[in-house]
Amino acid sequence: MKIGSREIGPAHPPLVIAEIGINHGGSLAVAKDMVRLAAASGCECVKHQTHILEDEMTDEAKQIFPPNADVSIWEVMARCALSREDEIELKAYTESLGMIYLSTPFSRAAADFLQEIGVLAYKIGSGEADNLPLIRHIAKFGKPVILSTGMQTIDTVRASVEILANSGVEYALLECTNLYPSPPEIVSLRGVSDLQNAFPGVPVGFSDHSIGPEMALASVALGACILERHYTDTRYRVGPDIINSMDPAELRHLVDRSREIWIAANNPKQRTEAEEPVYRFARASVVADRDLPAGHLITEADIWARRPGSGEIAGYDFDKVVGKRTTRALPRNTQLKWSDLA
Numbered sequence: 001m002k003i004g005s006r007e008i009g010p011a012h013p014p015l016v017i018a019e020i021g022i023n024h025g026g027s028l029a030v031a032k033d034m035v036r037l038a039a040a041s042g043c044e045c046v047k048h049q050t051h052i053l054e055d056e057m058t059d060e061a062k063q064i065f066p067p068n069a070d071v072s073i074w075e076v077m078a079r080c081a082l083s084r085e086d087e088i089e090l091k092a093y094t095e096s097l098g099m100i101y102l103s104t105p106f107s108r109a110a111a112d113f114l115q116e117i118g119v120l121a122y123k124i125g126s127g128e129a130d131n132l133p134l135i136r137h138i139a140k141f142g143k144p145v146i147l148s149t150g151m152q153t154i155d156t157v158r159a160s161v162e163i164l165a166n167s168g169v170e171y172a173l174l175e176c177t178n179l180y181p182s183p184p185e186i187v188s189l190r191g192v193s194d195l196q197n198a199f200p201g202v203p204v205g206f207s208d209h210s211i212g213p214e215m216a217l218a219s220v221a222l223g224a225c226i227l228e229r230h231y232t233d234t235r236y237r238v239g240p241d242i243i244n245s246m247d248p249a250e251l252r253h254l255v256d257r258s259r260e261i262w263i264a265a266n267n268p269k270q271r272t273e274a275e276e277p278v279y280r281f282a283r284a285s286v287v288a289d290r291d292l293p294a295g296h297l298i299t300e301a302d303i304w305a306r307r308p309g310s311g312e313i314a315g316y317d318f319d320k321v322v323g324k325r326t327t328r329a330l331p332r333n334t335q336l337k338w339s340d341l342a
Contacts, residue, residue, distance in 0.1 A: 001170035003121045013259045018231035019047045022080035041252040045100035051081035055109035069240045126150030139167035150176030176207035181244035192222045220261040285311025288330040311335030
């Protein structure tokens with residue numbers, strides 16, 4: 001798939017998405033500073049959350065308290081949502097730094113707003129992964145979609161994938177575990193492979209809610225094309241997602257190390273040109289293991305393979321030497337040459 005000019009897939013380094021989400025606490029100034037620091041860390045993409053409460057939730061949400069908050073989910077979003085004007089400014093600022101701006105719409109009104117301001121693609125969060133009418137609505141815009149699949153199985157996500165596939169939009173799927181933070185006991189790295197096998201040809205990534213970069217980096221070795229992690233300018237902030245958020249230094253680490261792992265994961269098994277000087281001394285050469293007279297019929301007990309590899313007959317040709325006759329006397333530890341053998 002492609003977002004703007006950024007190609008996404010196994011043939012390209014993973015796209016690292018720094019999810020600001022609601023970590024700015026409703027402050028545009030804080031959000032912009034987070035974006036600035038993300039750009040300085042080498043990140044290509046930041047993701048926001050677009051909350052238009054009146055279309056997102058009913059009044060019942062005022063009585064629902066998330067596990068990672070001490071107020072209702074309605075209150076959390078009321079405190080943290082940016083105004084439409086602020087989000088327009090945040091998007092413009094992000095793009096002025098050469099970064100991709102994404103956001104997750106949590107309602108139809110939010111999706112329409114993001115379409116109006118010209119986002120390049122949509123991110124659909126795990127909570128909306130089976131919200132078929134919203135997915136169908138977003139797909140009508142014809143823009144690329146990244147769909148997180150937390151709290152879903154392969155079978156339960158099929159209907160959502162079918163909507164995206166039938167709409168003709170480019171899309172990617174993210175393995176995800178929705179506990180904040182997610183302990184390794186319930187994180188599924190195998191989920192990356194399961195999604196790849198279930199939906200061949202679809203870019204698969206990893207949306208990480210664990211603490212530390214290890215799980216996200218490990219997913220790259222399994223072929224994850226997108227890495228998404230919550231992000232903050234500093235973990236000395238108050239907020240429901242701060243505990244599993246990376247700071248700018250960790251973001252730089254994730255960007256750099258994921259690219260290195262991607263490169264290494266795609267290198268074939270071979271002796272590289274850079275290894276040749278090492279190979280020349282590290283491999284073994286066939287040598288006489290005792291003094292051998294001229295005309296001697298060589299047995300396995302007469303020879304051995306020892307460093308360095310500068311000899312004419314390499315250790316892997318050991319068996320070819322057995323059964324040959326010497327053409328001259330060979331003192332012990334002499335590196336054998338083919339001309340020494342009849």
